[in-house]
Amino acid sequence: MKAVEVHLPQDVDKSFIVFRETGDFFPAPWHYHPHYEFVLINESTGRRMVGDHIGYFQKDDLVFMGSLLPHVWVNDPIYLQRQATHKADALVIHFTDDFLGEFFMNIPEMKEFRKVLKLADRGLVLYGETRQKIITLIKQMPAMNGLPRLSALLQIFDIMSNTTEYDFLASPRFVQNFQYGASDRFKKITGYIMQNFDKDISLSEIAAVGNMGVTAFCNFFKEQFRVTFVEYLTTVRIGHACKLLSEHDRNIVEVAYECGFNNLANFNRQFKKLKGMTPSDYRKTLIIR
Structure with missing residues (x-):
């Protein structure tokens, strides 16, 4: 095994x-x-x-x-x-x-x-x-x-x-x-995602970072990360959105675009799916009482 x-x-x-x-x-x-x-x-x-x-x-x-x-x-x-x-x-x-x-x-x-x-x-x-x-x-x-x-x-x-x-x-x-060396491939992939999550990242682009074809990359990513590439990228973007929302110097539209979402409705939908609340409700929970 x-x-x-x-x-x-x-x-x-x-x-x-x-x-x-x-x-x-x-x-x-x-x-x-x-x-x-x-x-x-x-x-x-x-x-x-x-x-x-x-x-x-x-x-x-x-x-x-x-x-x-x-x-x-x-x-x-x-x-x-x-x-x-x-x-x-x-x-x-x-x-x-x-x-x-x-x-x-x-x-x-x-x-x-x-x-x-x-x-x-x-x-x-x-x-x-x-x-x-x-x-x-x-x-x-x-x-x-x-x-x-x-x-x-x-x-x-x-x-x-x-x-x-x-x-x-x-x-x-x-x-x-038992000896295993941690793969450098996933480090290159995650590093690229962290540096470029605010932009559109195509499957062919990220697959090339791992020196793989698209199908091989999708299989590799799901096996390694337990989620699809799109799901992982969305998680990273929403995590960064939470940080920006906590700073209160940007409106929600600006936050969405800075995190790589080109559609506000999609941003609101994905945010609620992961956090259980809308971006505006999330920001309200951060207000110092």
Whole structure:
């Protein structure tokens, strides 16, 4: 079973990813990525494979995994056959070791957490009071923005730095023998998107950045990012729109065009689809009370 490199969409105005995975079952293949990852199961059951470890997951299962460690969560047949009474649901946090700058993880205050990052190379399943404290924080994070969101993650780092309530998953032999280099191709693609999202980007143009044909690129992008190129580009544009809306020096039409939308109605529709409210309502929520 060959592991594929997978990446979740990240808002342009956020330094790390908080992602909700929900559906009839968890669709991700056996995969890896350069990010560190927390996975919290809100609902559903099944088997999880982390490296060469196979275990069983259920509600409130919480795992922390290191960079490039291959893994997959496979739901029980009742979910795969769409016969469960509730959806599979999980919260996922992704961050890189330099998400707060090249030197952040090397400051003295992060000494103990650096040890945790090393332990996470094998994957850690958390239990006890540690698990309950972190679950409480993770469940609050989808509704958070700005410093409260970052503060919640740093609190999780602190909890992880002062606990022994975990078990290892993958064996040391597996970690030592498993080597993957993160692909430069996706870095070129995402870099190009971040520099040009305010312009029209054709499929042939972005495919050429990855040195691929259009069909191969579309398949690659969906496999790597779990969304289509258009969906990812829209997420980046809406994330930047949120930043511009918070600055209050542009009207909504200007924001739409600066983010690459040539049609205001489409901007409003896509914004509401991703954020659950119109751009004007979003701006109202940012007014200091």
